[in-house]
Amino acid sequence: MFTAGIITASDKCYACEREDLSGQVIKEILADAGYKIEKYIILPDDIKLLKQEMIYMSDLLELNLIVTTGGTGFAPRDVTPEATKLVIEKETPGISEAMRYMSLSVTPKAMLSRGISGIRKNSLIVNLPGSPKAVRETLNYILEPLEHGLNILLQKETECAR
DSSP: OOEEEEEEEOHHHHTTSSOOHHHHHHHHHHHHTTOEEEEEEEEOSOHHHHHHHHHIIIIISOOSEEEEESOOSSSTTOOHHHHHHHHOSEEOHHHHHHHHHHHHTTOGGGGGOOOOEEEETTEEEEEEOSSHHHHHHHHHHHHHHHHHHHHHHHOOOOSOOO
């Protein structure tokens, strides 16, 4: 069983002006897939707070998967990819490219998504879009390959080096 953390980046959700439907979709999909949701948090679109939470989830909670939603567009306060870049040690561009590829079959506006993904220690961090529909589509699309990647990332070396 993999552990997961969910971060919703949204000024309006943080201020209780809008319900966080995207975070709920992530919870539902990951729970149905057998993930143990260790932490779920709503934060404002603030690069420092997003960065701190990703580091906390990775380094202290040692979560296997950290999924963000929101803050990946063109708005001035959309800073989730920038916060993620400050945190990750290795980028995993194939994941983000696959999500955009799949989303482009639904809408040409998918090319406007700036979400990234990468690895920090033993945690995979993935930026999802902010809409519940796009979250459902992209997370369902990448879930099986993500599990394979997590198995590789978390694999303990069992062979002796020569």
